[in-house]
Amino acid sequence: xxxxxxxxxxxxxxxxxxxxxxxxxxxxxxxxxxxxxxxxxxxxxxxxxxxxxxxxxxxxxxxxxxxxxxxxxxxxxxxxxxxxxxxxxxxxxxxxxxxxxxxxxxxxxxxxxxxxxxxxxxxxxxxxxxxxxxxxxxxxxxxxxxxxxxxxxxxxxxxxxxxxxxxxxxxxxxxxxxxxxxxxxx
Numbered sequence: 001x002x003x004x005x006x007x008x009x010x011x012x013x014x015x016x017x018x019x020x021x022x023x024x025x026x027x028x029x030x031x032x033x034x035x036x037x038x039x040x041x042x043x044x045x046x047x048x049x050x051x052x053x054x055x056x057x058x059x060x061x062x063x064x065x066x067x068x069x070x071x072x073x074x075x076x077x078x079x080x081x082x083x084x085x086x087x088x089x090x091x092x093x094x095x096x097x098x099x100x101x102x103x104x105x106x107x108x109x110x111x112x113x114x115x116x117x118x119x120x121x122x123x124x125x126x127x128x129x130x131x132x133x134x135x136x137x138x139x140x141x142x143x144x145x146x147x148x149x150x151x152x153x154x155x156x157x158x159x160x161x162x163x164x165x166x167x168x169x170x171x172x173x174x175x176x177x178x179x180x181x182x183x184x185x186x
Contacts, residue, residue: 001136001137003076003137003138004070004071004073004076007019007070007076007078008133008137010078010129010130010133011083011129012125012128012129013083014082014083014084014122014125015080015081015082015083015125015126015129016080016081016083017078017079017080017081017092017126017129017130018078018079018081019070019076019077019078019079020063020066020067020077020078020079020088020091021063021079022060022063022064022067024063024079024088025056025059025060025063026056026087027079027087027088027089028059028062028063028079028088028090028091029053029055029056029059030087030089030114031088031089031090031091031112031113031114032051032052032053032059032062032112033052033053033054034114034115035052036115036118037112037113037114037115037118038050038051038052039148039150040112040113040118040147040148040150040151040154041110041112042110042111042112042145042146044146044170044172044178045170045172045173045176045178051112066093074095075093075094075095076093076094076095076137077091077092077093078091078092078093078094078130079091080092080113080117080126082117089113089114089117090111090112090113090114090117090126091110091111091112092109092110092111092112092126092130093109093110093112094107094108094109094110094130094134094137094138095107095108095138096108096138096139096140097140099170099171100171101168101169101170101171102166102168102169102170103142103144103168103170103181103183105140105141105142106140106141106142106143106144106183107134107135107137107138107140107142107143107144108143108144108145109130109131109134109143109144109145110145110146111123111126111127111145111154113126118151118153118154119153120153120154120156120157120160121157123153123154123157123158124157124160124161127157127158127161128161131143131161131184135186140186141185141186142183142184142185142186143163143183143184144166144170144181144182144183144184145158145163145181145182145183146178146180146181146182147180147181147182148180149180155182158182159182161184162184163182163183163184164182164183164184165181165182166181166182166183167179168181169181
């Protein structure tokens with residue numbers, strides 16, 4: 001399956017992951033304007049975007065950019081829908097990364113969640129939907145994601161799913177080195 005021609009939808013008893021749409025704006029604005037959540041977002045190598053959006057206009061700009069990026073095969077951005085509320089409570093971005101560092105032939109995954117969902121059980125339930133399919137969807141030998149040391153619940157979820165902390169640094173397009181990555185090998 002070519003993830004850029006047909007984006008799969010994933011679901012379990014609590015969550016649905018599906019391609020982001022403009023209609024997710026209100027729910028996602030609650031995520032990206034959540035000051036408690038922003039420190040856990042991964043803006044590494046994102047041209048200075050801190051992903052802190054406080055207006056619907058700015059959120060719609062991001063949604064439009066994510067749709068363009070998907071159409072060009074740069075990355076996939078799924079909305080995380082809580083089935084109990086029908087609202088988007090976060091996003092997962094992922095793409096195949098080839099680079100001249102440790103994190104090559106890698107599905108690089110970015111998880112952005114509203115702070116009240118930054119709990120081990122929720123994170124594990126969400127990631128369990130996408131991690132294993134990522135190897136085939138993105139043709140990679142490793143899935144990697146960032147978890148800063150203060151993201152205790154996220155780290156617990158990652159380690160329970162088999163991810164391990166890596167000392168290696170991810171090298172940005174401008175040579176900047178980024179740390180705090182966890183990876184799971186195929």
